[in-house]
Amino acid sequence: xxxxxEIIVAxxxxxxxxxGFVGSYGLVKLPDQMTRLHAPTKAATLGVGGVLLASLAxxxxxxxxxxWHELMITLFLFxxxxxxxxxIAKTNMHLTWNPEELPDPGEDRNWATFGDSADSSLMxxxxxxxxxxxxxxx
Amino acid sequence: MIRRLFPHPYLSAVLVLVWMLLVNRFAWGxxxxxxxxxxAIPALTAPYWPDRARLRNPVKIAAYMLLVLMDIVIANxxxxxxxxxxxxxxxxxxxxxxxxxxxxPEAITVLAGTITLTPGTVSSDLSQDGHALxxxxxxxxxxxxxxxxxxxxxxxxxxEIFE
Numbered sequence: 425x426x427x428x429x430e431i432i433v434a435x436x437x438x439x440x441x442x443x444g445f446v447g448s449y450g451l452v453k454l455p456d457q458m459t460r461l462h463a464p465t466k467a468a469t470l471g472v473g474g475v476l477l478a479s480l481a482x483x484x485x486x487x488x489x490x491x492w493h494e495l496m497i498t499l500f501l502f503x504x505x506x507x508x509x510x511x512i513a514k515t516n517m518h519l520t521w522n523p524e525e526l527p528d529p530g531e532d533r534n535w536a537t538f539g540d541s542a543d544s545s546l547m548x549x550x551x552x553x554x555x556x557x558x559x560x561x562x
Numbered sequence: 563m564i565r566r567l568f569p570h571p572y573l574s575a576v577l578v579l580v581w582m583l584l585v586n587r588f589a590w591g592x593x594x595x596x597x598x599x600x601x602a603i604p605a606l607t608a609p610y611w612p613d614r615a616r617l618r619n620p621v622k623i624a625a626y627m628l629l630v631l632m633d634i635v636i637a638n639x640x641x642x643x644x645x646x647x648x649x650x651x652x653x654x655x656x657x658x659x660x661x662x663x664x665x666x667p668e669a670i671t672v673l674a675g676t677i678t679l680t681p682g683t684v685s686s687d688l689s690q691d692g693h694a695l696x697x698x699x700x701x702x703x704x705x706x707x708x709x710x711x712x713x714x715x716x717x718x719x720x721x722e723i724f725e
Contacts, residue, residue, distance in 0.1 A: 442642075443638055443642060446641075446642040446645055446646060449645060449646070450641070450645035453645060453650070454645065454650070454653075454700075455650045455653065456655075458655060458684075458698050459653065459655050459700055461684055461698070462641060462682060462684060462698075462700040463641065463645055465678060465679075465684060469634060469638065469679060470634070470635065470638035489587065491586060492583040492584075492586055493583070493584070493586055495583060496580065496583050496584055499580075502675070502679065503675075505678065505679065506674060506675035506678035506679060506685070509678045509684050509685075510674070510678070510684075510685065510686065510687075513684055513685075513686035513687070513698065514686065514687060517686060517687065526657055526696060527657045527658065527659045527696070528659060529659060529689035529690070529693075529694045529696070530659055530661050530689065530693055530694040533690060534689070534690050535687045535688070535689055535690070535696055536687055536688050536689065536690050537687050
């Protein structure tokens with residue numbers, strides 16, 4: 425039983441290490457900002473999830489009583505990770521993409537960040553960020 | 563009486579569960595406090611959250627969460643393979659527009675979150691009146707199939723839960 429517990433905990437830690445590494449490596453390797461966003465939002469979820477599962481298993485096998493905080497961390501992580509991704513994506517769209525380069529939004533006239541209500545976006549109003557700085561393909 | 567105390571029974575149930583898990587050790591005192599919170603929080607937040615979503619089919623939430631968890635694991639492996647073994651020049655990133663059939667803001671939020679957490683896609687923006695989602699794909703040789711996949715796999719299920 426003890427051995428089984430140790431094997432499970434060790435396996436979880438190794439898996440999470442591998443995925444954490446791949447997430448960070450993707451951040452360096454992928455070609456532009458939008459694709460770079462993919463590596464940490466996905467690979468890191470399993471990286472962190474693996475550590476949490478390992479902790480859960482450790483408390484289950486060797487701790488005084490089972491611990492449920494890891495489940496809560498997972499829940500809060502899954503609630504907040506997409507929001508961070510969305511914020512980074514929107515900022516990046518304003519900094520390096522023109523609204524014309526994005527696909528057509530269908531029956532509505534514009535995407536929310538570029539629409540009438542978003543006219544006063546601080547980043548677009550800044551004349552310092554010129555056309556030449558909108559170069560997003562390396 | 564019960565209905566007036568718990569106008570949103572699922573929200574109250576989730577609050578009790580989260581509080582008990584945060585306390586991490588069962589005690590009757592914590593349970594009483596959790597129940598008090600589950601009465602107070604829905605009552606206090608009601609003015610800021612008009613037209614709360616009614617869940618039509620709450621049993622399917624568990625099935626949906628399991629499906630998404632499975633997909634997250636698969637997505638992680640797929641993205642890791644792309645990052646490690648696919649050279650950058652063979653990568654085909656793409657923007658896609660997903661027309662939405664969902665109307666409630668809660669359902670659209672869950673869908674956008676799911677898209678960000680699963681295979682090679684990040685939801686980036688919503689159209690002005692909420693009729694379409696802008697999604698960025700890491701590697702999409704065939705954008706049409708990605709749209710169909712998301713609509714059939716996640717949106718159809720969310721529609722059953724929320725509308």
